[in-house]
Amino acid sequence: MVLTQTQIGIGxxxxxxxxDxxxxxxxxxxxxxELMYTSEWIQQEVQRVFPELRGAISLEQIASHLExxxxxxxxxxxxxxxxxxTRRKVETILHAKGLHLSxxxxxxxxxxxIPATLDPESRTFQLVERWGENAFHSATACFQVNDSRPFAxxxxxxxxxxxRRLEQARIIHNSFTAEKVAELRSTNLNDMRSAQGLTRFEHAQTLLVSQNQERFARFGFPSEQILFPPQFDTIREMLRWMCAFDASSEITPTDFERMSDLSIFRRLNPKEMHSWTVKIKQSEDPRQPWWVESRWGxxxxxxxxxxxxxxxxxxxxHFEGFVAASKTSTVRQPDHNSPVCELLQ
Known part of the structure; x- marks a missing residue:
């Protein structure tokens, strides 16, 4: 999503x-x-021909895949x-090469x-390096709705x-059950299968479980809760699940028990928390709202x-239902007396 000065709304x-x-x-x-990776080429070409779209096109992991x-x-x-x-502008360039978007x-x-880029500084390249052959399973396509209104x-x-923001995140996470995700779907394409005979869900399941199963087990979660989080009774249980998802975090289960909620939260990388249901995007600027990103569509x-x-x-x-309700939600005070892991401060 391309951020603007006003960040309350939908992206x-x-x-x-x-x-072809x-x-x-x-x-x-x-x-x-000269042979070029197609998605990297179109990203560069769009920026050249339509400079107003700078930032509106980004690479995914595979060379024929973009966002x-x-x-x-x-x-x-x-x-x-x-x-x-944006689609029409991109396709004016692609059509000249006999290509289009699907x-x-x-x-x-x-x-x-085939990776989208060989730039070692890009997150795309780094994910392919981390995932190895399993990066293939990321070549699926979805709609992601980003909404900041529940945190406005x-x-x-x-x-x-x-x-207060974490409590709102907990409530939102709990609303995206497997049943609710199935209800929200507005297409019948979830049964479409790839050349490998897998649906988009099955590709995601293969990738996420292969990357996270061991870490989730260490934090006490079964593998099925990688894609569909459990119902969180407390903020702390949600943070435990987030720790399990964040492969970049150095927090161990032992560290977790010694740390306060806020100490844990401030060491997590929200970009790592890619469940099948919903993702909470934290703003680094406290004057700007957090975001809810649905990932199921x-x-x-x-x-x-x-x-x-x-x-x-x-x-x-579904997001609109949180806007009014959140204003009357109970605020849980931070636990300033909770033990903190000194080594990780």
Whole structure:
């Protein structure tokens, strides 16, 4: 999502594939006799031809896979229109090469593990390095709805405000059960299978379990709770789950028992917490709200903003339910007396 000065609203992240006229993935492209990774090439070309879209296109892990992002928008109608406008501009460049964008959860044609970039400084490259052959399972496409409205009233610095934000995060996490995710889906594409015979969910399950099962077990969670978090009775239980997910964290189960809630929270990397359901994005600036990112929505073909809005409506309506309710929620005070691991301070 491309942030703006006003960060209260809705933003979209839409994943898609670059394919040829036969619908086959276009992972490499010849430009002036030189082979380039297709998604990296189109990102550079879009920035050259449409500089106003700088930041609106980002790389995923595989070379025929990319993501389009919107600005922070007042409502889903404006966000949907931005995605449509971006798609049309990107495809004006692709069409000249006989390519186009495909919006579906998985590709039904064979896909090779060709990384989107070899830049060692990029997160894309680093994830492929970490995941190895399992990076192939990240080549799926979804719609991600980012909504800051549930946190819009929880602004400002301080321990108490951080605890209020964490309590709101706990409530939101608990609302995204497996049953609710199934209810929110507005397409029937969740049964579409890739060339390997797997649905988008099964690809995600393979990747996330392979990367996180051992760490989750150390923190006391079964593997099925990697994709669908349990119901959290307390903030601390939510933080335990987040610690299990954050492979970059040096916090061990022993450290966890010695640390306060806020000490744990401030050492977690929110970019690492990719469950199947929802992800809480923390703002580094306490004057700006946190974000809720839904991660369950299967991608689908669309040609108008109205079609896209219909797909987004269940998720955005679900988020709206937290806006008024959160203003009357009970605030849990921070535990200043909780033991803290001195070595990790």
């Amino acid at each position: 979209l992240e839409v994943e898609c594939f670059i394919v 006229s036969e619908g086959k993935p276009a992972q490499e492209i010849s430009i002036d006799g 389009m992002k919107t600005l922070v928008c007042e409502n889903r109608t404006i966000a949907a229109r931005q995605i449509i406008a 919006f579906q959860p998985v590709l039904e044609d064979e896909l090779s593990l 009233h929880l602004l400002g610095p301080g321990d108490e405000m951080d605890m 299967d991608s689908l073909e669309f040609s108008t903003a109205t079609e896209l809005e219909t797909h987004l409506e269940p998720a955005t309506n």
